[in-house]
Amino acid sequence: MDKHLIKELADYTHNAEKEKREIIKITAELYPELSIEDAYMVQEELVKQKLEEGSKIIGPKMGITSEAKMKQMNVDNPIYGYIFDYMVVNEGESISIDDYIHPKVEPEIGFVLSRDLEGPGVTALDVLRATEYVFPAMEIIDSRYENFNFTLPDVIADNTSAAGAVFGTSLKRPDAVELDVVGVTLSINGEIQALGAGAAVLGHPANSVARLANMLSEKGEKVKAGQPILTGGLTAAVPLSPGDFVNAKYGGLGDVSFFVK
Numbered sequence: 001m002d003k004h005l006i007k008e009l010a011d012y013t014h015n016a017e018k019e020k021r022e023i024i025k026i027t028a029e030l031y032p033e034l035s036i037e038d039a040y041m042v043q044e045e046l047v048k049q050k051l052e053e054g055s056k057i058i059g060p061k062m063g064i065t066s067e068a069k070m071k072q073m074n075v076d077n078p079i080y081g082y083i084f085d086y087m088v089v090n091e092g093e094s095i096s097i098d099d100y101i102h103p104k105v106e107p108e109i110g111f112v113l114s115r116d117l118e119g120p121g122v123t124a125l126d127v128l129r130a131t132e133y134v135f136p137a138m139e140i141i142d143s144r145y146e147n148f149n150f151t152l153p154d155v156i157a158d159n160t161s162a163a164g165a166v167f168g169t170s171l172k173r174p175d176a177v178e179l180d181v182v183g184v185t186l187s188i189n190g191e192i193q194a195l196g197a198g199a200a201v202l203g204h205p206a207n208s209v210a211r212l213a214n215m216l217s218e219k220g221e222k223v224k225a226g227q228p229i230l231t232g233g234l235t236a237a238v239p240l241s242p243g244d245f246v247n248a249k250y251g252g253l254g255d256v257s258f259f260v261k
């Protein structure tokens, strides 16, 4: 893909994010032939622009790693993107709905590695051996596309809808919990909106980190030690409204919450 087009498309999603307004998906009119490979080039340009503006990468995120998400979004393959410093929401704090377009929340399991993992060929076992700790988390997604309607290339070019991340502070060693059978409830104002288990994410959330390492290796990159990694929504995402108290509670992993103003 031509350099100018890559920049034009990165500007397109980047400006929508900055101006908090919906845009029509790229593949609708602007560039219907956008491939997955093209889309990652657009994402790379978008990431570069953010870094140039002074934003910092906190860690990578995987998306579309569960059946629930595949069905809800009508796309069928895991993807990755990046959480930036300005997206981090401290546990127990409030977000303002005005800072987003049409935000949704999803419960996720987070990992931090004690050493870098470089693919190809990384397995879930490699991931668990390299894991320093796991923690409960939530991701706030806010697709810049109208009605959250997109194809896989569109959402990749939009940094996989990344908009917010709440990292829980209850840290567990990976051998202290059986992550595949860890249950999760997502409740808003005390009412359960969605529930699931760790196995929803590619059979085991460690598979998601392995997949990330293997996908990144195609670009000569690796999953780095010390960065929080989001492994993907365990359930369908739930829309947020002002007045919401959002809590994700995990069996044996603790819980994490935030408010919406």
Ligand code: OOG
Pocket (backbone or CB within 6 Å): 062, 063, 064, 065, 066, 069, 073, 106, 139, 141, 142, 143, 148, 155, 160, 161, 162, 231, 232, 233, 237
């Ligand atoms: C795309 C992002 C998906 C996840 O955890 O599955 C994602 C979207 O649903 O808008 O972050």
Ligand code: MG
Pocket (backbone or CB within 6 Å): 061, 062, 063, 106, 108, 139, 141, 230, 232, 233
């Ligand atoms: Mg997510």
